[in-house]
């Protein structure tokens with residue numbers, strides 16, 4: 001037959017063949033009839049990887065053992081060149097008609113340089129714009145086999161990861177320690193392709209259906225007229241929305257709790273939020289929820305610290321993560337799952353597993369550990385890696401599948417879509433940080449920023465010209481095969497299941513699970529936020545929501561606002577507390593904690609040196625604080641001066657000596673006028689007083705008693721340690737740090753009088 005007829009016959013044959021299942025099992029699979037098509041049925045020879053795809057680690061920014069990095073450019077070689085590699089003789093002066101004359105349009109170097117600069121910025125993420133990231137490794141425990149066949153979970157398998165933490169609301173340049181949810185997105189570069197676990201540090205979400213996402217984000221982002229406030233939920237539109245749309249109540253109370261202001265990215269839990277489906281080697285399905293458990297424990301700032309930090313060090317979380325990794329205090333998390341049987345109802349003990357505003361208490365379904373993730377390297381270039389990384393909940397590997405959570409369904413659409421705008425086209429998977437470490441053999445072609453030079457002539461299937469390659473893989477070849485979830489016959493409707501209407505039982509459970517100190521923080525947070533709301537009707541509506549959670553919580557916030565206590569509109573739900581939700585009560589490793597040593601430059605440098613070395617020896621960071629930056633001795637540099645630090649940088653303070661006030665010290669002048677504070681530098685008094693109010697452990701040599709007096713610190717208060725032997729004081733201080741704060745010291749005493 002002539003070639004046209006041959007092609008027509010081949011197409012007819014393919015069309016008449018029953019749907020691809022047999023083919024999907026892969027060529028040569030036992031018991032499978034080879035398809036009778038003109039397309040070859042056996043790979044004649046495996047196609048070699050495409051030129052840009054061989055040894056992905058070698059061309060990936062994530063492959064640290066990369067031996068032939070491409071696209072790595074820096075100011076490293078001898079001569080400055082243009083983008084075309086032409087050496088530049090003068091990059092400091094535009095080409096002009098005489099030294100005082102007009103600049104000439106023919107200056108192609110000027111135009112290239114300015115044009116490139118004009119296009120340096122890309123759109124920031126529409127949410128989660130501000131983030132910080134790190135590289136690391138995930139090591140499977142081999143405990144998942146019973147429920148999940150994913151290869152990277154097998155015992156001892158090490159998989160490179162890249163993790164990006166973020167705030168949700170603020171712009172790229174906003175501050176780190178705002179009250180907000182934190183993103184916790186992990187890219188696993190597995191041998192079966194990329195798996196992204198795109199989670200948050202809060203296990204529930206504001207909405208139950210993706211169609212509401214633009215609403216909640218528009219309400220929470222700055223007001224459209226003045227574009228304020230930045231990175232805050234304390235404003236009218238946010239509270240307007242969440243008080244009207246009460247399915248947001250649960251996520252909101254988590255935000256108002258200490259979870260909304262983490263001490264560090266290193267000290268946050270992570271949650272996959274939705275229920276996912278895991279499939280084991282036999283093809284059996286289980287429903288699961290993913291958890292990340294930080295080795296360092298879950299810890300938070302107090303609100304005053306968070307506010308001070310936003311001014312003092314808006315990059316606090318970003319710096320903390322990078323510093324810890326650089327210092328070798330590698331943050332680590334255990335990945336775990338709660339497992340539920342995959343029943344037709346998709347509920348567990350009455351909790352609807354498809355409702356993302358609900359979680360399952362760990363007391364009902366314990367978290368089973370699957371492996372350990374350790375972050376051990378900082379990014380080399382913020383833009384190339386942290387900014388250009390593209391996560392997507394639809395990046396799945398064999399063994400991990402999705403459920404019908406309606407919020408997840410919308411996300412599966414949104415993330416791919418948003419990258420096309422943000423990263424300028426459909427080829428963002430070729431950006432080094434996004435490249436899979438598995439060989440790629442796709443038939444995607446062309447498009448903006450195509451980096452590959454594809455060979456071959458037949459980027460289509462079926463084909464005979466490229467030997468019929470590539471072939472479909474079967475389950476045994478590690479193909480991703482959707483779990484054949486049965487779909488019940490149903491009418492097409494815009495409706496939610498009845499259980500989605502319960503908006504208050506779990507917020508109440510959360511509230512009842514907190515310790516009194518944590519409950520006080522929640523009351524203070526609602527009071528702060530609602531005080532910033534201008535519309536009276538919104539405040540009143542928000543109080544009604546609180547009445548539906550708990551009468552006591554509502555009464556306290558109403559009293560702070562000076563408003564009457566409204567009646568609840570629903571019967572109080574019966575809820576038993578989940579002790580696992582409280583952040584208090586345990587002791588955690590102190591590795592990577594920061595202790596400030598307040599040093600007296602006229603005192604004994606040996607004591608400072610010894611304290612510093614002991615702290616470092618225990619895997620913590622010691623920062624010496626002194627009145628000026630002058631080293632205290634040749635080997636004793638000063639890291640912080642009183643002019644450039646506040647207590648909020650430290651987890652604990654150790655006072656070694658008491659530097660006398662400088663001549664220009666406000667406190668000293670006060671002292672001269674008889675006001676107070678004696679001979680202690682007032683900046684030390686402030687430092688110590690703040691640390692005291694924030695319930696941090698404070699230690700000092702016996703001579704520090706004068707500091708305690710100046711700082712209005714009760715020397716008998718819990719966690720104030722004074723003694724003649726600094727080593728002993730330090731040991732006790734570190735012991736207290738294990739519990740993060742000296743919780744007995746709350747509620748905090750009043751601030752220093754002005």
Ligand code: HDE
Nearest residue numbers: 125128164183184185199200210213273410411414415418
């Ligand atoms: Fe996202 N989300 N999201 N989200 N999300 C984005 O994707 C979206 C949701 C989360 O560090 C965007 O690449 C929709 C839940 C994280 O790069 C966008 C809905 C959870 C990050 C998007 C949600 C998340 C994002 C913006 C409701 C926790 C940052 C830029 C259906 C499980 C990832 C981007 C990073 C980012 C859409 C809800 C987590 C627009 C439509 C629930 C951690 O695609």
